[in-house]
Amino acid sequence: MPSILILFALSFVVCVYLKKARRGLPLPPGPRKYPIIGNLLHVPTKHQWAEYNRIAKEYNSDILHFQVFSSSIVVLNSFGVANDLLHHRSSLYSSRQEYSSSLIDECHGELLSQYKPVSTMVNELMGWKAIFSQQPYGEQWRNHRRVFWQEFNPEHSKANHRHIQLQYARDLVRRLQETPLDFQSHIRYTIGASILDVVYGLNIQEKEDPNIIMADNALQHLGVAVITGAFVVDYFPILKYLPPRWMPGAGFRILGDDSTRDMQLLIDTPYSESRLSFAAGRSGSAFIDRAFNRGHVINGGKEERVIKETAATAYLVRRCFIYRRDGKISQCATESIRRTRSISGRSSPRFHRSASSTVYFCSDARNIEVGTCRPPSLVADDNYKGYHLPKDSVIFFNIWAMLRDETIFPEPEKFNPSRFLINGAIDDRLKEHVMSAFGFGRRGCPGRHFAQDTLWITIVSLLSVFTISNAIDEGGKPIVPQLKYSADLVRHVLPFKCFIQPRSDNARELIERFCQS
Incomplete structure (x- = not known):
């Protein structure tokens, strides 16, 4: 047995050497690779965004390479590198993992590769292959994304969603007025x-809504599984056939079964509720209603499945706000609001953007972690900056590091929206960097316009009527919050205290009108 292992190790080393010799160019820098396991011991499994950034500084390189068994991993830690590869060379970096065969893309006429998912844990065992952000580039992905984009493109979103976004922004103001501690x-x-x-035309319960819980459960499962190196079944897919649930070491099978159940519930349950409420007389103003009306859809057919799965994708991309508070910034933002037509006299905020004010309503995107739910992969060998990037490499783009680049964002930990202004207007160069939070190239988030509008109208509505300040302790001293974040796939700010109150009597009157409208 030991001789077989030695022979296997030697074969692995020889194969790696020969592959490198054929390549010519070196791989990007990274930790030393051990025989057989490669960098298995070096790939971080917690706080990946910070660890990859630390390793990048250690090697003085904004592009890193790791090898885990036969899997190649490339980590991009700067906006320039990510933009060059994921945007300008998007035809090579737009798919998901594992090469199968070549074809000509009917939509773009480019030579691409047909992929089958290699993330055995996420796609095959956990049921996430139904979500189009997890799918390889191809007909299925294009069908899902087309349905999504028809609903969430800027013009359609503006016409059909803004009144709903405004409604819930005002409802949030009402709730904060009544119970500000529960913000x-x-x-x-x-x-x-x-x-x-927006997606289903459904109302949710005030607390413990089952649809919200289903989405949280699905994301919680995914947050565990997408960490590179978390499950050996991704490197040795044959293991999915071996251990039954009751065997020691088969925990990944239990997680997979639980996730598949929760994912299927999320796809089916709100969709069924929406169709039933529509049949009972609900106005057909939701995403799935419009998707049905755009084409002939047969119950149980391919078109209906696409709509169901795309609706679930739209629901899963919801995001949380992270509060950062600074008295001076809050004051500047409020004055900026008052100078625009968003608020005229005592009227309530409406959708209106101005170059001088929008910057103060952008979220501090520096709290977004590595990449996306599932990173893209490289469909063919590529050379970049004197390095060889192997075909089938998994590509992580570390947005957390990109938005902490001190050469672009001085004092990155300091909340200072003024950094985005130049001569009183938004600096489009910095805005482009922040927009990288929504991804690059063809894999950029198609729901970014909806997300931006939601964020904008919500923050404008809050700052128009509330003063948000530090809470006060028993001794009358301000409690400066030390914001901490969860280490999940989508980072959430952990509970902290702050003080929210109407800024004036006029603001109280405006809140009353919010409640009545």
Whole structure:
């Protein structure tokens, strides 16, 4: 047995050497690779975004390479590198993992590769292959994304969603007026309620809504599974056939079964509720209603499945707000609001953007972690900056590091929206960097316009009527919050205290009108 292992190790080393010799160019820098396991011991499994950034500084390189068994991993830690590869060379970096065969893309006429998912844990065992952000580039992905884009493109979103976003922004103001200490649960409710309304036309319960719980459960499962190196079944897919649930070491099978159940519930349950409520007389103003009306859909057919799965994708991309507070910034933002037509006299905020004010309503995107739910992969060998990037490499783009680049964002930990202004207007160069939070190239988030509008109208509505300041302790001293974040796939700010109150009598009157409208 030991001789077989030695022979296997030697074969592995020889194969790696020969492959490198054929390549010519070196791989990007990274930790030393051990025989057989490669960098298995070096790939971080917690706080990946910070660890990859630390390793990048250690090697003085904004592009890293790791090898885990036969899997190649490339980590991009700067906006310039990510933009060059994922945007300008998007035809090579737009798919998901594992090469199968070549074809000509009918839509773009480019030579691409047909992929089958290699993320055995996420796609095959956990049921996430139904979500188009997890799918390889091809007909299925294009069908899902087309349905999504028809609903969430800028013009359609403006015409069909803004009144709903405004409604829930005002509802959030009402809730904060009544119980300001519960601000985090109010925000969670507002995000969940607005997207459920837009996608399915459903109302949600004030607390413990089952649809919200299903989405949280699905994301919680995914947050565990997408960490590179978390499950050896991704490197040795044959293991999915071996251990039954009751055997020691088969925990990944239990997680897979639980996730598949929760994912299927999320796809089927709100969709069925929406169709039943529509049949009972609900106005057909939701995403799935419009998707049905755009084409001939047969119950149980391929078109209906696409709509169901795309609706679930739209629901899962909801995001949470992270509060950062600075008195001076809050004052500047409020004055900026008052100078625009968003608020005229005592009228309530409406959708209106101005170059001088929008910057103060952008979220501090520096709290977004590595990549996306599932990173893209490289469909063919590529050379870049004197390095060889192997075909089939998994590509992580570390947005957390990109938005902490001190050469672009001085004092990155300091909340300073003024950094985005130049001569009183938004600096489009920095805005482009922040927009990288929504991804690059063809894999960029198609729901980014909806997300931006939701964020904008919500923050404008809050700052128009509330003063948000530090809480006060028993001794009368301000409690400066030390914001901490969860280490999940989608980072959430952990509970903290702050003080929210109407800024004036006129603001109280405006809140009353919010409640009545």
